[in-house]
Amino acid sequence: MANGNINVSVENIFPLIKKFLYSDHEIFLRELISNATDATQKLKHLTRIGEAKIDIGNPQIEVKIDKDNKTLHIIDQGVGMSEEEVKKYINEVAFSGAEEFLEKYKDKDSKDAGIIGHFGLGFYSAFMVANKVEILTKSWKDAPAVHWTCEGTTAFTLEETDKKTDRGTEIILHINDDDKEFLEDNRISELLNKYNKFMPVPIKFGTKEKELPKSEDAKDDEEPKKVAVDNIINNTDPAWTKQPADLDEKDYKNFYRELYPMQFEEPLFHIHLNVDYPFNLTGILYFPKMTQEIAAQKDKIQLYQNQVFVTDNVEGIVPEFLTMLRGVIDSPDIPLNVSRSYLQADGAVKKISSYISRKVADKLKSLFNNSREDFEQKWNDIKVVIEYGMLTEDKFFEKAQKFALYPTVDGNYHTFDELKEKIEKNQTDKDDKLVVLYASDKEAQHTYIQSAKDKGYEVLLLDSPIVAHLIQKLETEKDNKVSFVRVDSDHIDNLIKKDEDKVSKLDDEQKETLKKEFEEVVSKDKYTIQLEDADSDAMPIMITQPEFMRRMKEMQQTGGGG
């Protein structure tokens, strides 16, 4: 038996831990299960390399609530600890980590939960929810089991015990009255589902009923027999940890379902990420059908570190335009214990972000090359992401030039180069610049579209909210020599060089009167009124709003510049 004082310079560390970690205290469970997982993986490793000559079977981790005693138990069958190891790893090492943490952040505003939540304070985070913590542990080596207790001060007790006979560690938390929620099945289920759903060692929480298959001589109306089986809450080898070659389309769709059980729509396609140099990163990203609703639900990509959920705030790690996607990223190389601003400046993180962006561009390119028809069909559902990416990232813009599509009002899809080639001959203005005609609303601009088509012009349908910005960018790209004009922004003959003059059916006097009549109802400063040519019966008079004025207004509405 040993009593002692935990070796730490800060006199009473526990109130500080509570204060600092308060806003995110649910992470204690993630920390303890991570330790249990590490202990199990260590033992597996030792047997694999022949250092531990034991039969480890199929080790599990169990989480158990004891309502009567107000305790929560986390039990593993891993390496366990000898008395010496408890002294070393629990009493000293873990505390030095905590001390370092406090040293580092003592001047920082404790409300900055962003920093704290990601700082793995490890074992001692148990004291955020428990006033007393016990460890019962037995090493895989031939050493007596030991019992450690600590009541939230720097004093502890450590003694040999015969209360534990099998290998591994049991952590017992005596839950505070203020934290009774952690004695509720639902709350613990919720946490396990959030943080531990894809961890590599099976985690048992209670039991569930399973129907047995009916025996052959069972009567038809007989109730199926049920048995209680372990309720394992996790999938120990999620899709992203496997090789793409070992997965088919169905596996990817099933995994999507696993990630988002409430999402009804199937994803359009996926991108499997897999790098090990110069940083480690695996993951699967999905392109959902981009409805306005979906685009608004950002933060759906989940960040993991070695299969432990960390956060769904991937800002700074995933390029902003890709935060509309869904999926998982797992990397041990993302520093999680630092603030967001540090993260954004971090070299490794920047590399990760540009890697992801490049990978997405490559995938889009190959989809386009391999099955253009399919790509065209998906275009409307993915264009927001791509157009936004083109606007915000130059490198992505360059790559996207090869596969970004510009649909016509008749449903033909051109790349920008194809479009230029198509209109080169007859859609140029006085300065020989290419004139790209487009409509933003097929119904409302119907007559204008018709009038352009009558002249054999190509009219694009550009109706996404960021199109005004994108157009601006395309126009200012060097060597492009194009100008975009909306079909209703001026008289069609003023937009594109005329080859012959036409005669009007109306004489000058008639025209003047008609024009005056219109000017009385339409604001002359904002719109141009023009009478149509003789050969155009469809539209004897045209009221237009100049391109630049309308674009200004649109850009003000959508904000920012292109």
Ligand code: ADP
């Ligand atoms: P970290 O996990 O970052 O090392 P922790 O504070 O979580 O820090 O844990 C400190 C140490 O205590 C671990 O490194 C490990 O050696 C030991 N430990 C904690 N939990 C267990 C466990 N369930 N089984 C065996 N050893 C453990």
Ligand code: MG
């Ligand atoms: Mg730990």
